[in-house]
Ligand code: SF4
């Protein structure tokens with residue numbers, strides 16, 4: 114069973130809950146697809162066996178010795194990446210989308226493309242099985258493709274090692290990285306918080322997930338912080354025809370667990386939240402992934 | 405003065421800080437503009453009542469290929485760096501894959517047979533709201549399913565702003581959208597939590613801002629729920645600790661109702677305003 118845990122915004126407890134799921138069973142494949150802010154490795158300290166470079170597109174660079182500052186490239190670039198500063202034509206590396214157009218039209222052939230190669234994918238072992246994660250270098254784009262690479266590796270490794278359970282900690286938002294994280298999974302679990310903005314984010318997230326034919330669940334975290342909003346989310350789930358996986362109370366033990374580099378089910382296995390998390394996981398696992 | 409508010413990941417209180425800081429400055433009869441650059445999940449406007457005075461659709465130009473005129477020379481396909489052209493020469497099939505197209509225009513330039521024209525495709529909207537009396541909130545909103553928020557948030561930042569004080573509520577993370585936002589700011593406030601996750605995300609943000617030569621300081625949210633590692637880091641790196649917000653169920657609860665905590669707690673509003681004045685004094689640059 115492949116389960117992706119996502120949330121409209123970060124900070125809803127998505128990673129802590131993914132970590133808990135990953136430590137409920139002895140043999141699991143855990144995948145951190147939140148490549149822009151990979152965190153799970155901090156709890157799991159995996160032993161890395163494999164590190165691969167991920168090429169996050171390309172950037173254009175001008176060879177000053179060839180450039181005549183004619184400015185032609187600037188008129189072609191649609192990403193406002195090329196500008197003129199004191200008569201010199203320069204390219205802003207982070208704004209460049211890597212489309213190649215300037216390099217093709219430059220009459221002096223002064224522009225070359227270089228690979229953005231600072232992002233990485235890691236694969237290794239952790240205490241309850243295998244772990245794969247990605248780290249996008251600051252300023253780089255195309256996180257969706259890095260996620261796809263991470264997931265390919267995870268599926269391959271899971272198959273080789275007969276790991277049936279794959280838990281994916283997805284990125285926040287509704288962009289391409291999230292879409293890459295959920296395509297083809299059996300279940301998506303959206304973690305939400307009972308607040309006006311939480312409800313707003315949830316609606317947008319569901320709008321995105323509904324484009325894919327995936328069984329979608331909602332877990333309300335810290336439900337006791339605003340019971341009125343919790344009720345609204347429950348009604349929304351009925352209305353949108355989404356399964357409510359459960360509700361978790363606000364619990365400071367989540368933070369204590371994190372500080373001890375443990376998941377909540379490792380740190381406080383007998384606690385009420387831990388038991389509830391186990392129930393949620395069982396519920397999602399149990400139902401055959403009807404589509 | 406333009407201040408960007410950022411965090412390694414969302415949910416650390418970025419929206420809380422952006423909206424309450426806006427309120428605190430606005431309340432002192434200072435005109436201010438808040439730009440919600442978190443285009444994937446724009447939330448700031450939930451906390452205010454205002455009148456929408458302007459809405460702008462952000463588009464990109466996608467190619468349209470006329471298969472009658474096309475001679476299947478393959479050049480556009482060769483020039484497209486995003487595999488966005490579906491091309492089967494033998495079957496005389498050529499099509500643009502809209503989801504993959506970045507609207508870069510390379511194919512139009514490539515085609516020597518006049519087979520490619522362009523059409524506008526919507527990426528999102530930029531909505532401008534007037535908040536009584538004289539302040540402005542600019543909301544950038546990505547259309548669901550669009551590959552990148554960058555053009556939409558850039559359109560928001562590039563709106564004409566007529567106030568001296570400007571806050572950018574940045575997108576989470578340190579990837580391209582974050583950099584595009586903070587690049588336009590004079591100062592960056594990073595908000596984080598004193599937990600291992602919070603520290604790890606903060607480090608990444610700090611490293612990024614260092615390479616950009618930006619000035620920045622840190623606000624610690626839920627300051628009493630965590631450990632000391634974050635504070636040790638701030639000390640060793642000489643990063644100014646601007647403010648601490650303790651964990652309080654009251655703050656969480658007021659926030660969850662879509663209300664401004666600063667409206668309920670005068671001292672909190674005052675604290676935020678002082679924070680702003682301090683930044684202004686130390687790093688103030690007029691944005692006009
Ligand atoms: S088109 Fe080529 S020569 Fe002209 S300004 Fe650009 S890089 Fe320089």
Ligand code: SF4
Pocket residue numbers: 172173189190191192193194195204208209210211212213214215216508
């Ligand atoms: S590669 Fe494309 S985006 Fe980059 S500078 Fe050249 S034209 Fe602009």
Ligand code: SF4
Pocket residue numbers: 465466467483484485486487488489500504505506507508509510511512
């Ligand atoms: S506009 Fe650019 S990305 Fe879109 S099809 Fe043409 S070459 Fe490809």
Ligand code: SF4
Pocket residue numbers: 469473474475476477478479480481498514515516517518519520
């Ligand atoms: S470049 Fe023009 S003529 Fe050649 S394959 Fe593309 S659309 Fe057809």
